[in-house]
Amino acid sequence: MANLALTYKDQGRWKEAEQLQVQVMEKNTTKLGADHPDTLTTMANLAIIYKDKGRWKEAEQLEVKVMETRKMKLGADHPDTLTIMANLASTLWNQGRPEEAEQLEIEIMEIRKTDLGADHPEMLTSMSNLALTYQSQRLWEEAEKLEVQVIETHKT
Structure with a gap:
């Protein structure tokens, strides 16, 4: 069903x-x-x-x-928990609540960095999501910093 x-x-x-x-x-x-x-x-x-x-x-x-x-x-660090946290962050962002989405995305990114490593694809996706949230808040420097990290990590 x-x-x-x-x-x-x-x-x-x-x-x-x-x-x-x-x-x-x-x-x-x-x-x-x-x-x-x-x-x-x-x-x-x-x-x-x-x-x-x-x-x-x-x-x-x-x-x-x-x-x-x-x-x-x-x-809090289980993959299923992190997935629903990311979904909730997206829902908050779509309701015009980027600050709340940002807090969840930071938490997700930190957990994934600790558990999976800084160069893991899921961690990089979390970093990219946070960068987009920063962009939506016009936090250009923060967004750029994360985007550069993602690009640099992909190069290696």
């Missing part, structure tokens, strides 16, 4: 995608529990559907819940 919901989303069949994803989320919550990884993935997927429709507040609420639960269950 979850896969079909994502297929509907990819086809632009938003109403069907949302209805099916909500059903999956409710069934997972009932059968597996609210903090089960499958339930959290379903919630994150529903948030993506909401984001695609510009329903930012609803997406944010789900992403915050998933992030907090994953931090408790998996830890």
Whole structure:
């Protein structure tokens, strides 16, 4: 059912995608529990559907819940936790809240740098995302510094 919901989303069949994803989320919550990884993935997927429709507040609420639960269950440095943090940062940015997005992106970047190394592709993606957030805030020097670091790291 979850896969079909994502297929509907990819086809632009938003109403069907949302209805099916909500059903999956409710069934997972009932059968597996609210903090089960499958339930959290379903919630994150529903948030993506909401984001695609510009329903930012609803997406944010789900992403915050998933992030907090994953931090408790998996830890702040788990890849699934970092993914939802990045999704939440994007949601905040799209709501005109770049300062909040920046704080999440800094946290993600620091964790990835520590866990994966300064030259890991996921860390460099985090650095690029933060640079874009700096650009949106007209923090040109900060953005340039990060962008140069990304380019220099790619050269080596």
